[in-house]
Amino acid sequence: MDELPIGRRVAYWRNRRKMSQQVFADRLGKSKSWVDKVERGVRRLDKFSVVYEIADVLQLDVQILLGKDPERRPDSVNCVDQVEVEEIRAALERYDQISAFFYAPPEPPPLPEMRKAVTHAWLSYQHAKYGMLARTLPRLLREAQAADTAYADGAQGREAAHLLGQVYQIASSALRKLGEHELAWLAADRSIAVSQRAGDQLLAGTATTRVALALLSLGRSRPALEINVNIANRLAPGTDGNDCAPERLSVYGMLLLQGAMAAARIGDGATVRDLLGGAEEAARGLDGDHNYYWSCFGPTNVQLHRAAAAVELGDGRVAVEVHAGLDLEAFNALLPERRAHHYLDQARAHALIGDIELASEMLLEGDRLAPSEIRCRPLAREVLSDVLRRTRGTPTAPVAELAEHMSVGV
Known part of the structure; x- marks a missing residue:
C-alpha cells in the first residue's frame, strides 16, 4: 500500500x-x-x-x-491496537438478553461450532497468540451471547451459558495481559453471573480466579485474596461431600495459587506459604500437570507460582532457586504462555538480585518461546526498560533488537 x-x-x-x-x-x-x-x-x-x-x-x-512504514519482518509480532480493544469493549457492552424481551433473538450459531470456536480461542490464548485472539474475540463474544440468549432453557441453555462463561474468561485473561484492567474486570464479572446459570461450580471457580486477577491488576489485592480463599474453601475436595476428582483438585488448586499471589502483593508471607502448601497438596492428587478447565494446574505450575510469589515479595534469590530446581521435562511440557510468563518472572527475579545479564537472557528466552507474551505486555516493557537502564555499556545485539521491536529506548 x-x-x-x-x-x-x-x-x-x-x-x-x-x-x-x-x-x-x-x-x-x-x-x-x-x-x-x-x-x-x-x-x-x-x-x-x-x-x-x-x-x-x-x-x-x-x-x-506517509507511506514510510517498513515492511513487516518475518519475526515481528502483531500486537493489539486500541481499535481492536474498542471492538472487544463494544461486544462486552451488548445486552442481548434484555433485547430478547422485545425482539426475536438473532439466529444463533450451532453449539458444536461454538464449542470448536471456544476451544480454538483457549488454545490461542495459551499459546500467547494475543493479536490473533483479539481479532476473533469480538465476533466470538457476539455469537456466544446470541447462543446464550437463544438457547434459554434446558440442557442446551446450560451448555450455551457454559460456553459464554468461558468466552468471558478468555476475554478477561487476554485483556489483563494487554493492560486493559477495567475491561478485564468487566469480562470476569460477567463470567461469574453466567457460570451460575450454567450450573457448574467449577466453572464458577475458574471465573473467580479471573475476577481476582483483574482485581489484583487494579491494585485491589485484599479483595482478590478474600474472594480466592472464600471460594477455595467452598470447593475444597473431600469437604461437605465434595468429590476429589482431578477437575475439582485443579480448580481448587488454582484458587489457592491466585490467593497466594494476592497475599504476596500485600506482603503477607505467612499466608503465601499456607496457600502454596495447600496447592502443593492438591497437586499431589494429580499425576502431573493437566489442563482441566484450562487451568494448566499441577506440581510444576505450583512451583512457577512459588517463584512468582517470591518475586512479588521482593525475594529474587528464592525465585531463582525455585527455577533451578524445576523438573525441566515437566516444565517444557507446559503450554507456551505459562513458560514465557515464568521467564518474565525470572527476568524480574534476576533484576532484583542485580544480575542484569541473566535478566536480559530470561527476557530473550521468553521472547523466543512466545513473542507476544514479551512484546505485547506492558509489564515486559517495564522490565526491559529497567534492564536497559541498568546495563553497563551497550546492550547486546539481541537485547537491542528486542528493544527496537518493543519501541523501548536503548
Missing part, C-alpha cells in the same frame, strides 16, 4: 476503522466535502500538523500515512 497516494491511504484506514466520511470529518473538525477531496487526491495534504491530526483520529502511526 506504500505506493498509494496519501489520500487513498487515508480512505483505506478510515474504512478499516469503520468510519463514514461524515464521522471522520466531524472528528477532524472539517467538512465531509474536505475529506472527500483529500481521499480523491483533489486536495493536497501539505501540512504535517494536519497529517498528524488525521493519524491521531485514525489511531495510527503517522509513518503509515
Whole structure:
C-alpha cells in the first residue's frame, strides 16, 4: 500500500476503522466535502500538523500515512491496537438478553461450532497468540451471547451459558495481559453471573480466579485474596461431600495459587506459604500437570507460582532457586504462555538480585518461546526498560533488537 497516494491511504484506514466520511470529518473538525477531496487526491495534504491530526483520529502511526512504514519482518509480532480493544469493549457492552424481551433473538450459531470456536480461542490464548485472539474475540463474544440468549432453557441453555462463561474468561485473561484492567474486570464479572446459570461450580471457580486477577491488576489485592480463599474453601475436595476428582483438585488448586499471589502483593508471607502448601497438596492428587478447565494446574505450575510469589515479595534469590530446581521435562511440557510468563518472572527475579545479564537472557528466552507474551505486555516493557537502564555499556545485539521491536529506548 506504500505506493498509494496519501489520500487513498487515508480512505483505506478510515474504512478499516469503520468510519463514514461524515464521522471522520466531524472528528477532524472539517467538512465531509474536505475529506472527500483529500481521499480523491483533489486536495493536497501539505501540512504535517494536519497529517498528524488525521493519524491521531485514525489511531495510527503517522509513518503509515506517509507511506514510510517498513515492511513487516518475518519475526515481528502483531500486537493489539486500541481499535481492536474498542471492538472487544463494544461486544462486552451488548445486552442481548434484555433485547430478547422485545425482539426475536438473532439466529444463533450451532453449539458444536461454538464449542470448536471456544476451544480454538483457549488454545490461542495459551499459546500467547494475543493479536490473533483479539481479532476473533469480538465476533466470538457476539455469537456466544446470541447462543446464550437463544438457547434459554434446558440442557442446551446450560451448555450455551457454559460456553459464554468461558468466552468471558478468555476475554478477561487476554485483556489483563494487554493492560486493559477495567475491561478485564468487566469480562470476569460477567463470567461469574453466567457460570451460575450454567450450573457448574467449577466453572464458577475458574471465573473467580479471573475476577481476582483483574482485581489484583487494579491494585485491589485484599479483595482478590478474600474472594480466592472464600471460594477455595467452598470447593475444597473431600469437604461437605465434595468429590476429589482431578477437575475439582485443579480448580481448587488454582484458587489457592491466585490467593497466594494476592497475599504476596500485600506482603503477607505467612499466608503465601499456607496457600502454596495447600496447592502443593492438591497437586499431589494429580499425576502431573493437566489442563482441566484450562487451568494448566499441577506440581510444576505450583512451583512457577512459588517463584512468582517470591518475586512479588521482593525475594529474587528464592525465585531463582525455585527455577533451578524445576523438573525441566515437566516444565517444557507446559503450554507456551505459562513458560514465557515464568521467564518474565525470572527476568524480574534476576533484576532484583542485580544480575542484569541473566535478566536480559530470561527476557530473550521468553521472547523466543512466545513473542507476544514479551512484546505485547506492558509489564515486559517495564522490565526491559529497567534492564536497559541498568546495563553497563551497550546492550547486546539481541537485547537491542528486542528493544527496537518493543519501541523501548536503548
